[in-house]
Amino acid sequence: GEDVEQSLFLSVREGDSSVINCTYTDSSSTYLYWYKQEPGAGLQLLTYIFSNMDMKQDQRLTVLLNKKDKHLSLRIADTQTGDSAIYFCAESLSGNTGKLIFGQGTTLQVKP
Amino acid sequence: EAGVVQSPRYKIIEKKQPVAFWCNPISGHNTLYWYLQNLGQGPELLIRYENEEAVDDSQLPKDRFSAERLKGVDSTLKIQPAELGDSAVYLCASSLTGANEQFFGPGTRLTVL
8 A cells, every 4th residue: 555654753953964764655656745844834845856857956955766765855955943843755646636645754853 | 825724723622512624725726635634643635626526535534524615615624523533633735736736724723622
């Protein structure tokens, strides 16, 4: 079945890079997403990558996709205290337009 | 441009009581989603609408949950009767039809006592 797994917690120092990892099981995934959720707020789409790409960069964010290993990562350069939040990886499946399968989220703690 | 609006933001009820949540999607977004987010978990899709038609309600517990989107814009999600295990955040999202980006509202945090 469809499953998305993430590590639960990551702690970094301000100014360091953060790397949040995600694995998924469904090889028919078409798009993979990274969402950010701050306390008491909804999910904010950060970036997404099409499954035939292996990298996407957007300012401080770099997404790497290893389709063979079904592994997705989000790198945040120069991490700031405002980046502290929960980060969710999600996949959308081909033939099932709109349905997203989310991981359980990774809590990123940025220490000053 | 206004985002997805949800109300109420918080709701506390006693078990066996009914409760309803309201969502107003982004203007022009034909696709509307209701998600359930349990504490410490990612969101799980409950139902997806294309205009006023529910095109995927396979995850909606139909014995106590119902939803409607009568005019293809606003939507309501209802639970009757609520159970203790329904305590969670209920998220609404919307998108343009066939688009990759879903935009989420702030959610309604439900506490059932």
